[in-house]
Amino acid sequence: ENFTGSRLFLTESEWQSATLEPLDRARSIHEQVRRIEQELADIADKRNRLTTSIEELRPWSSLQLPIEKVKSGKYVVTMLVTADVRTYASALSVAAEDMPGLAWEVVSVGRERAHIFVAYPATAGEQGLAALSAAGLSRxxxxxxxxxxxxxxxxxEAHIADLDQRARDVEAEIDALVELRSKAYVLYDYLVNERAKKAVVSRFxxxxxxxxxxxWIQAADMKRFRSRVEALAGDLVVLDRPPLDSEVPPVELTNGPLAAPFEVVTKTMGLPQPGTLDPSPYLAPFFLVFFGLAMTDAVYGIFIAAVALWLKRKTRQPNSKFLNLVFMAGLSTIVMGALLGGWLGDLPMRLFGMRTAILFDPMENPTNFLIFAFALGLVHVLFGICLRAYQNIRTGHVAAAITDQGFWLALIVGLLLMGGGRMLGPNGPTIARVAKYVAIAAALGLVATQGRHHRNILMRAGSGLLSLYGLTGYMSDVISYARLFGLGFTSTVLASVLNDLMLRPASMPIIGPVIAVVGVAFAHLFNIVINIIGxxxxxxRLQYIEFFGKFFESGGRRFVPFGFRAKYVDIDSLKGV
Known part of the structure; x- marks a missing residue:
C-alpha cells in the first residue's frame, strides 16, 4: 500500500458523514492511540528494568543464601566480591595471607570476572576490606x-512473561485500531484544509x-473565476491587471496529454522563470529514445508498460504524470528493443536461431551503437542551441540569437560537413569546401562578437578568441552521450550472459525445462530492476546537463492556487476545486 500510494475514494455524502464533529472524533482516536502507546512504553520500561536485574543476579544464581543475609554481623563479615578471572585465585591467596580467618566460595566464573562469596572475622574491621581491595577484589x-x-x-522471568503476554494483548488492540485508520485519514485531510481556510482568511x-x-490566477481561468465569484453576491467585484515590473509571477506548466508527463523531469530540475520556455515538450522525444536505448529490450518495455498500467489501476490515478511517463518509457523501450533485436536478450537466437535486429545488433556492431549514441547527442545539443535562439527571438534579442547561437550552429555544422562532407556522394567535395568557408566565417563572427561586453578593444578581441575554446565544451557534451552506449550494451551483454547460465539446466530430464524457465524469468527481472533506475x-541527466544548459533558465516559483488538497482522500465532487 505504501508503494502504490493507495488513497481513500469517497463520495461527497460519505465525506460529509465522516467529518461530522471532527474534533471530537479526532480527539477520541488520539486518546486511544496515546493510551496504547503509553502502555507499551511502560511495559518496555518495566521489562528493561527486570532484564537488567536478571543480568545483575545471574552470576549469583547458585548462591543458596538470601541476599539480605550477606552483611556485616557481630562476629563475621560476609560480602560478595568479583575479581579478574585470570588472577582471582592468586588474589584470594594474597588476601588470606594478609587477613587470617578469611574464607571464600567461588559462586561462578564468567568469561572476564569471577564471582565470589567471602567471609572474614569482624575483628578485622576496615583493614579486612582494605586487604581485599589491595588484592584486586571488588565488592x-x-x-x-x-x-x-x-x-x-x-x-x-515470570513477571517478564506476564509483561510479554500483556504486550501481545495490547498489540492485538493495535490491530483492532487499524479499522480507525481510514477515519483518521479523513479527519486529517479535513482538519488540514480547515486550518488552511482560516490561514488564508487571516491574510485578507x-x-x-x-x-x-x-x-494570482492563470489568465485562462480568469473569465470562469469572475463569473463564479460575482454570481455569489451582487456586491462582489473582481478586478484584474497584468503583473507589475516589480512583481515576479508564479509558474504553472501547462501542456497537452503527450507532453504533460515530462513535466516530472522538468520539475526535478526546477521550474523555468516566468516568460521563458518550458522544456517539457522539447525533451520528451529525446528522453523516450534515450530510455529505450538504455534498456534495449522489447520484452523489458512490455513489462515496464504493464506495471505502469497496473499501478495506475491499483492507485486509481489514471492521470498520474509519473506513471504516464513510465508507461510511455515502456512503449519507447518496446520500439528501441525491437529495432536493436532485444527480446529477452538473445533468447530467440538461442532457442530458434532467429536474428531479430532491424537496425543493428549491439553485440555484433558495438561501434555502430556508439556512433548512433553520438549522433543522437549531437542532434540533442544542436536542438538545445536552437531553442536558446528561439527564446532570444521571442524576447526581441534577434542580434543575440544570431551572434550567440547562429554562429555556433554554423561553426559546428560547418566543421562536421568539412570533415565528413566527402562521404556525401559526388557533390561531397564541394559541400566540404563550402562548409570550410562557412566554419571560418562563423569562427570570425564569434571572435568579433563574443567579447562585445568589453569596452577595451584588446579585451574584446581576447574574449572573442577565447570563446572558440567553447568548442571543446560542445565536444565534451556530445561525448557524454556515450553513456547511452554503455548502459544499453551492458544491458544486452548481461541479458545474454543470464540466458547462457539459466538455459544450461534445460537439458536435464523433466525438471530441467522448469528450472530454465523460472531461472530465465527471475534473471531478466533482476536485469530490469538494476537497469531501469540507471x-x-x-x-x-542528459537533459539537465547537456540539454538544459543550452537554454533553460530555472528559478521559477511554483503556482499553488488555494483549494481543497488531500493527502489521503479523493472525493469525486471536489476534484479540481
Missing part, C-alpha cells in the same frame, strides 16, 4: 534485592464593511 552491592538469587530470577484585507482578496537517471 559488589546488591542490597536492593531480598531473597535467594535463583528464586528472584525465576520471579523476574478587511474593514468593518468590506474585504479585499489579492492573488536508464531513468542517465536519461534525465
Amino acid at each position: 559488589v552491592s546488591v542490597d536492593q534485592y531480598v531473597g535467594v538469587p535463583s528464586e528472584l530470577i525465576a520471579g523476574f 484585507g478587511a474593514t468593518k464593511r468590506t474585504f479585499v482578496v489579492e492573488g 536508464a531513468y537517471v542517465h536519461s534525465s
